[in-house]
Amino acid sequence: MPRRGGLHPLALRRGDGTRVRTGATHVVVVSEDAWNRAMSTAICVPVYPGPPAVALFHVGLGDLGHADVSRALSLPRDALGDELDELGRGSLDDVARAVAAYLDLDALAQRRTRRPVPTPSVQPTARQKSIHWADLGLEERKRALVLSPDERNAVAPYVSALYVTSRDKRNRRAWQVPAAGGWVITGDLLLQPQRALEHRRRPTPARATADEMAEVAVGVRGVLRA
Amino acid sequence: MRRAYANRTDLVDEMLELAPAALGLDADASTPARIEAWLAYARAAFEEERRVRAYAELADLEAERVAAVRAAAVSAAEDGIL
Numbered sequence: 001m002p003r004r005g006g007l008h009p010l011a012l013r014r015g016d017g018t019r020v021r022t023g024a025t026h027v028v029v030v031s032e033d034a035w036n037r038a039m040s041t042a043i044c045v046p047v048y049p050g051p052p053a054v055a056l057f058h059v060g061l062g063d064l065g066h067a068d069v070s071r072a073l074s075l076p077r078d079a080l081g082d083e084l085d086e087l088g089r090g091s092l093d094d095v096a097r098a099v100a101a102y103l104d105l106d107a108l109a110q111r112r113t114r115r116p117v118p119t120p121s122v123q124p125t126a127r128q129k130s131i132h133w134a135d136l137g138l139e140e141r142k143r144a145l146v147l148s149p150d151e152r153n154a155v156a157p158y159v160s161a162l163y164v165t166s167r168d169k170r171n172r173r174a175w176q177v178p179a180a181g182g183w184v185i186t187g188d189l190l191l192q193p194q195r196a197l198e199h200r201r202r203p204t205p206a207r208a209t210a211d212e213m214a215e216v217a218v219g220v221r222g223v224l225r226a
Numbered sequence: 227m228r229r230a231y232a233n234r235t236d237l238v239d240e241m242l243e244l245a246p247a248a249l250g251l252d253a254d255a256s257t258p259a260r261i262e263a264w265l266a267y268a269r270a271a272f273e274e275e276r277r278v279r280a281y282a283e284l285a286d287l288e289a290e291r292v293a294a295v296r297a298a299a300v301s302a303a304e305d306g307i308l
Contacts, residue, residue, distance in 0.1 A: 012299055012308075020303045040288050041295045046308060071308060076296045136297035158307045163294055172288075188291065190298035193305040 002029045002042045002080050004225065005092045007064065009081035010046065024048055027080065028067055028087055030096045031223050035175060035187045041074045043189050043223060045095050057102060059095050061087070069098040070152065072160065073191035093226075100226035103160060104128070104149040108217035111210045114150070125194060126159045129208045131180050132197040134161070134190070143203050144190055145180045145216070159197070162216065163188035177219050179212035181205050186219030 024046030052058030
């Protein structure tokens with residue numbers, strides 16, 4: 001079972017078992033151990049070789065390389081190889097806090113209003129708090145609630161979103177928030193290419209309220225222990 | 227506990243055959259000491275089995291969610307953002 005702070009090689013596989021090539025060589029687990037034990041997935045921050053290049057989103061991990069907090073995502077347990085090392089407490093806190101800062105969780109938890117930034121591109125971009133159908137290549141589309149801030153959504157080819165399900169399950173009550181017309185799972189952080197999100201037809205509701213987002217942000221902060 | 231024994235006679239039989247050394251006892255340990263050690267061993271074994279079964283049930287319940295998480299990660303990797 002992955003532990004918070006564990007450094008693992010990344011070995012992501014498709015549903016049919018074939019290996020997927022990734023730029024990240026390793027990941028650091030940042031989700032709390034109660035989640036890791038019970039939910040078969042873990043929130044991870046990918047680690048890339050070399051020193052940090054973009055200081056704002058990269059946390060240097062010495063010889064290991066750097067963690068890119070803007071690409072934090074949930075991974076199934078079997079995508080993590082055997083634990084190689086454990087991050088020191090200081091580095092782990094830095095990484096977890098940087099993920100929380102990147103996702104704007106404090107502002108969301110305090111219901112601070114942010115006006116959406118203008119989009120420089122003609123392509124539609126997802127907005128924080130908006131809910132989209134996501135085409136994940138599964139039989140049915142899934143709902144995703146966008147969590148990453150608009151300053152980033154406007155320029156990055158990907159967004160960070162949370163999985164929304166219509167099923168209320170007792171075993172995950174600690175980590176599901178009633179919001180967005182369903183249940184938002186606060187430890188299921190999806191890193192989604194913008195193109196995978198449907199912009200024309202949106203689910204109902206198409207947007208979470210500030211109060212719902214505040215609950216969600218508190219929940220995500222809890223899973224991250226940040 | 228009693229119900230668990232009833233359902234798992236194979237496990238009970240297996241544990242009844244345990245040598246004193248497997249229970250951390252000397253070969254000449256008294257019968258009460260053997261029974262006590264055996265009960266402690268049985269409780270731990272059943273607790274472990276209950277825990278493993280509970281996690282297996284959880285894994286089953288969460289299969290759809292895990293499939294979505296995997297698919298999203300695969301999609302991110304195939305787009306070159308992971």
